[in-house]
Amino acid sequence: MIKSLLAFFLLIQISYSSGFSQTYLISNVNIVTMENDQVLANQSILVDDGKILKITPMTEHVDFAGNLVIDGNGYYVYPGLAEFHSHIPIAQNGDTQLQEETMWLYLANGVLRVRGMIGHESHLTLRDKVQSGEIDGPRLFLSGPSFSGGSVSSPTQAAQMVRDEKAAGFDHLKLHPGLSMDEFMMISKTAKELEIPFGGHVSLDVGLEASLKNGYKSIEHMDGFIEAMISDYSRVLDPSLAGPFTMLLVGEADPSRLPALVDLTLETKAWIAPTLTLFDRYFGSKPAEEYRNIPEMKYMSAQQVQSWINAKTPYEEKGILTAENVQPYLDFRNNLFMTLHEAGVPVLMSSDSPQVFNVPGFSIHHEIELMSKAGMSNYEILKSGTVNTAKYFDQEGEWGVVKTGASADFVLVENNPLKNLTTLKNPFMVVMKGEVYDRDELQKQLDRIEANHKRE
Structure with a gap:
């Protein structure tokens, strides 16, 4: 189904069909194949x-059964972006408005794959509807409800929670802080038996080393590295001394x-999801009030x-959030990010949306800016956000690349993104x-979302 067509596209003949069966x-x-x-x-x-x-090169004629040709006007095609640390809204009482708006915010920003990090049963229904074409949206990979000091009461209960989430059809497990070592080890043991990946924050009672050695697939926010580098761990355990x-x-x-x-990290084949923009915005020195009216906030409710x-x-x-406290911290995180990346630790494009001042889709572009400023190459x-995310879920070559046989998931932009990220x-x-x-x-969809949250 063609969802409207750009004026500069040359349409030889338009033929509408349902589902994904159309040939064009x-x-x-x-x-930019990303191979x-x-x-x-x-x-x-x-x-x-x-x-x-x-x-096929333009110098070669293509015969095909369809009758729609779209002129790309010399623009650039690439496989799109990812948000691999997302908090998908919950459908309250069957109301899917916020979920559907979030899906459109991702699509409108060229984000074609999303990893949910705090799950809910309504997310499974959403994924089914996206997969069937009933709801427009990116590929969804879902965690179940998170494992934390608040949701886990014992190792036995933690193991049952792993089994329940696997049986429900969630794709991975998300761990939050507050887990004891016994609880964590049972989660690790059960998840490995059921072959479901897990990762997340690093609980202080567990620590980075034990998390990595016992199967963490992804370290969210590059959690645990600072703590593991501090000699007096008792100071880490005191929130009044440690700060956020x-x-x-x-x-x-x-x-x-x-x-x-x-x-x-390399030995255990762990990944990192840096979420640089979360720390830049949530824990940066720019006053909170200054974010109220930045352009993308119009797509979120005033509440x-x-x-x-x-x-x-x-x-x-x-x-706490003075420039004197914040800047050394952000500098450290940027250096840590580049040290891990340059050593070969694989990176997942992630911004933690919708989280503090990170509007879905839009925050990925801010994340990209920060990755670039830290020193990462455009490629x-x-x-x-492409090859890595597919590889993370063992689907390399199926999507995240533009090549024969891959899913037709890609974005058209005016300039070469290998040279110009703003495009x-x-x-x-x-x-x-x-x-x-x-x-x-x-x-049109962005305008509709803005109208839904019009400020009085």
């Missing part, structure tokens, strides 16, 4: 039944301990924005499992 050709495009860092210039992409059937995410003790981290931690302001304000009132940034902010066309959404349709 996108001509005159340059392709490598090269661009295939002047190509055509033949799409059939939601798959890329063929990629151990911000106030970053000067006590011993850099000589980092190489061994990096080696262990949601106020709750984010309320979450940050107490840290400001306590004098590696794109890789973190990613303005997708001219999004293709999701063969469904085509042009800029007019994406803007």
